[in-house]
Structure formats: structure tokens, C-alpha cells
Amino acid sequence: MSASTLNAEILKKDFPLLGRTVRGGKKLVYLDSGATSQKPTMVLDAERNFYEYHNAAAHRGAHQLAEEATEAFEGAREVVAHFIGAHTREVIFTKSATESLNLVAYSLSAAESPIQWRPGDEVLVTEMEHHANLIPWQEMAKRTGARLRFIPVTDDGQLDLTQIDTLINEKTRILSFTHASNVLGTVNPVRRLADLAHAVGAIVVLDACQSVPHESVDVTALGIDLMAFSGHKMLGPTGVGVLWGRFEILESMPPFLTGGSMIEVVTLESATYSLPPKRFEAGVPNMAQAVGLAAAIGYLQEVGMHAIAHHEEDLVTSAIAQLETMPGVKVLGPAGPRGGALSFLVDDIHPHDVGQVLDDDGIAVRVGHHCAWPLMRRFGVAATTRATFYLYNTHEDVSSLVSGIRRAQQFFGTTS
């Protein structure tokens, strides 16, 4: 396979679930990878192999299996670190991006936080955040008394940076934002925002849930401090997420969860904590899931992240071009360059009804507020229909989506 192309028709065969039929024999067209991706056989095999041959509690026990489990788990950490251009001691396994973001928000607002919170301090997020990168900061604001501020969104779905010099100011302690919008497909200018935030001494947190699975991400090039993403959106298993952080910052942060395996010395009254990453991995870790994630990364690398990004861009560009010619269909978000999330509205048909007609045809899309309720309000809608594309989607899938929308319009009598 060349660096810039991939054959989705062939890749599809690696994903057992994509071969099934739904709704009485209809071929499945899976356009909901933004919610969760499907898993190739090699990921399923990697998890199964761990349980069949190496299962034991990592970092505990003196026996061979415990040693193998530890090696497998730590090997997975190396794979993740290499994938995002990081050092292994900077990679923390969590259960999800949601947990990673909560970990950061709790730790940075704890009594031992490296941030000395002062009255008037501000935390800056954007109007396009997934609830996972909004509510933890709302809760943090309650605990610290900080003021939560928001970078607004323009009508075409970009961050409105006209007031950025006042929004990022000497009171800003944290800037947290999404790399790519899960609703609009917008790709945000990470480096520019990170540099502005660092100039006032703020910590920069990136929600990379919708970027790490789809393009090559290098944490150093992005110039950020902390980053969260989920394994299940990048061909890996559920139950494993990642928090990456610059070691100096992680080292200064107190733990979020406490318990086994994250300690140095424990007495009845108190405990001292290990260095990161162990400080943030209390309890027996999600070993099989981490091993599965490493296999998923291996698969993505084999296909090539540039080829994946190029392929998705091709699909989404074609989908937008076709939807924009359809009377009564409105695409939300920027024209491009953009990620693979495509939200749209169909005149006089509720997104749930669009979703149902598509589902009747075997086409799986997401409908609703996409866990980004404030963004829905910004656009004056309660919900959208969203198609998301991944490496295993084809131009035929795009055609199915377009025909499905046409059928919905015919069914509800909104076109002639």
C-alpha cells in the first residue's frame, strides 16, 4: 500500500462486524465511527491472546505470568508513546478520554494542585466542546471559584478568534479545547492557541478524541501540555483511554484515583506516591485493553496515518459536494480543510426521522446533540444527523448515504 492511498474495500474485510447484515438482510453501511469505531480481527486476537496466554496482574506477583503481563502492558505503553511522539513515562492509561479529562480537572483543582488558584482566575474552553471537555471544567470552576470563559464559534463552524487577545489573558490558568470537532469536523489551530496560552503562563489541554484516530499527531509539534484520547475510536477496545502529559507537569500533579500500585510508602495514616505514569494508574490496570490498543495502533500504522487522513478527506469532500447539491439539505461546519465528521439538517424532517429512514436501509448514522448541547444551541437546532467516516468507508458508502437522504425526503414528501 502506498503512503497516500488505501483500499477501503480490502480493509473492510479485516473487520468481521462490517460483513454482517442488519434490518432484515440489508448490507451494513457503518457511518458512526466518530461515536465508536469497529475492530479488526488482529485487535480482537491480541486481546484474546493476552487472556489465553499471559493473563495475570501486571506490576504484581513474582511469577512468569505476572512478568509477561507487565511486559505486555508496558510494551503497549511504548507503542502509544511512539505513536504520538512522546516518552513512555508521559503516557497514562485510563479507561477513556472522559476519564483522562476528569483526571486533569480534578488533579489541577486539588489542594496540592500546581496551580495556586486566586480569585478572578479563568479557565477557557470553546463553544464547540464535547460534554467530556466541558462539564469537568464546570465542576472545576465550582471547586476553585474560577470563571469559565468560552471561545465562540462562527456561523461557518470555526473558532471565532477575533477577541482571542482578551479571552486569553493574564488570568487564564487553563485553556482546554478540542483538536477536531465531533459535530462540525472543524480542525482547530492548536499551535497558535497553545502559543498564546503559554505566553500568559496557562496550561494547555487538548481533547484529541477526533484527531489521533484519523491523522498523524505529534505532541511536541502541537506545543501542548496535556492530551486525551480514547482507544475505542481508533480501532481499539473499549475501556482504555490515554492521558498524555509533559512529564514536568504530570510530576507536579497530585493523583486523581488512589489505591494499589500508585504508591511509594504507605502507613496507616498516610502515603507517598509513585512518579508518573504509575501515580495516575491506581488498581490493576486494563491490560488486555491496552494490548488491544497497541494492536490497533499497529494496524493504523501499517495502513499509514497519511493515507487514512487523505482517504477520509476524499470521502467527506465528496459527501459534502453531493449533499450541497440536494435541495433542502444543509451541511453544518466549515468547507475545509476539515475532519471526517459531517453534520447536516434536512428541511422539515427531524434528524431522528432521517436517522430512522437511513437505519431501515442499513445505514448507521448518529442523530441527536452529539454530547455538544451548547453547540447545538449556537446553531439554533436541537439535533443534527451526523455521518462520520473512517478508513474502512468507501465511496459506495457515501452514495448509500446520499440515496438514503433522498429516500427520507421522498418518504416525508419534502421533495417533488
Ligand SMILES: Cc1ncc(COP(=O)(O)O)c(C=O)c1O
Ligand atoms: C471530541 C470528543 N471528546 C470526548 C469524547 C469522549 O470520549 P469517550 O466517551 O470515549 O470518553 C468524545 C466522544 O465522542 C468526543 O468525540
